[in-house]
Amino acid sequence: MNTDLPPKPDPQTGEPRPPAAPGHFNGRREPQPYDASKVPSGPSAALEWLYGTRKAGWWSAATIVVLIIVFLMLKSGLDWMLYWPMWLFIAAVGVAFWFLPRNTKMAAGADWVNAGGDVVHTYELVEVKTSGTPGSWELILKDQRGNVDRGNIADYQQNPLLWDLVFNGIRHSVAVGATIDPETYRVLKLDEYPNPPRSRRGDTGV
Structure with a gap:
């Protein structure tokens, strides 16, 4: 895997934005309004979120x-x-x-993600794995604090900017020794060279 890793975004501003992560749903997403009752919380500001409508x-x-x-x-x-x-x-x-x-609830900050379970610190992961079959892969993340969170990869990728944040943390964690099996490495396309950063929420670019 490329060890020339992009920087970790600032927890409050989200800048600089991570490179575009590999995925199947890389088109522009219309931003959802912030709804505190639907956006899972985390240790710092939620920069991106997704909930079912x-x-x-x-x-x-x-x-x-x-x-x-x-x-x-x-x-x-x-x-x-x-x-x-x-x-x-x-x-x-x-x-x-x-x-x-409509039951899908996800949120991510610069260094955390919550897909409806525990808040997982994405730059402190000790294990990254997947289960399921193509089209319904579940991503399982475990951090140094013992927190575990599970979410469908297709759900993450519905909001490409959220997936970018999560994927960047995964890349950093794997680079410093997080456990990952060959199948998960392939599913996440971790060997692909990172693309240019996406535009921020609400911009016309992708």
């Missing part, structure tokens, strides 16, 4: 329904469309995914 629920539900229909068409042609319990199943899955994303 009704709009996110609709997108998740529509996406999963389309994927199921495409899969069934590829596997069984059009015959399954005459089987009404299958439509009931698809509707039930869609409704479930409409609710689930």
Whole structure:
């Protein structure tokens, strides 16, 4: 891994912003308003956050329904469309995914992240690992204080600026000896050369 690491951002200002982290959702994200009831707390200012909304629920539900229909068409042609319990199943899955994303709560500061569990200090990690399968990887972070936090990588990457902050801390921790297995190293794309920094929240650039 490249040892020429970018600097740690200032806890209050978030400057300088970390380089863009590798990921699948690197487009510009519309910033969410700050809602103290939905933004997990940390030891310093939350610079980036993500929480589920009704709009996110609709997108998740529509996406999963389309994927199921495409899969069934590829596997069984059009015959399954005459089987009404299958439509009931698809509707039930869609409704479930409409609710689930609204429970997502994440926040990150310059040197911490909280994905709904413990506050983990990202520059003090002793273990970085993943579990799951492609498309649903769970990231598990453990710091020197024994705090452990878990979050879906796809959720982190919905807010690219939040993911940048977390990824920069992971890079620093791995560089100084945090435990990481080869599969997690590959999933996080830690061998990729860092991209230029992103623009700050609300700017027109990415």
